Amino acid sequence: MQTRDDIFHTLRDALVELFELDADRVTLESNLYQDLEIDSIDAVDLIDHIKRQTGKKIAAEEFKSVRTVGDVVEAVYRLVQAAA
Known part of the structure; x- marks a missing residue:
């Protein structure tokens, strides 16, 4: 998980898995609280x-x-870059 794109894909997969969200709803602009509930x-x-x-x-x-x-x-x- 180094690039922002890699992080986004991993995060999207986690949101889909953890919260049973439709992957199409998870975009960079999606508000965690309002759009994704x-x-x-x-x-x-x-x-x-x-x-x-x-x-x-x-x-x-x-x-x-x-x-x-x-x-x-x-x-x-920022977290993974600080650790690198």
């Missing part, structure tokens, strides 16, 4: 899933600022 409990599950995939945890404070799938991709990208 992810609640705070789901967000914690998503953070945990990202940690298992990357070995790194996104800080809860940083995750509070994400609104779209693209925001999550950027947060994960």
Whole structure:
């Protein structure tokens, strides 16, 4: 998971698997809370899933600022780049 595109595809697959979403609904512009109907409990599950995939945890404070799938991709990208 190095490029933003790789991160997006992995994230989309996770959202489809974890929350039974239609893959077509998951775009970089999709709002996690309004478009995809992810609640705070789901967000914690998503953070945990990202940690298992990357070995790194996104800080809860940083995750509070994400609104779209693209925001999550950027947060994960920064996380893996900082570790590289």
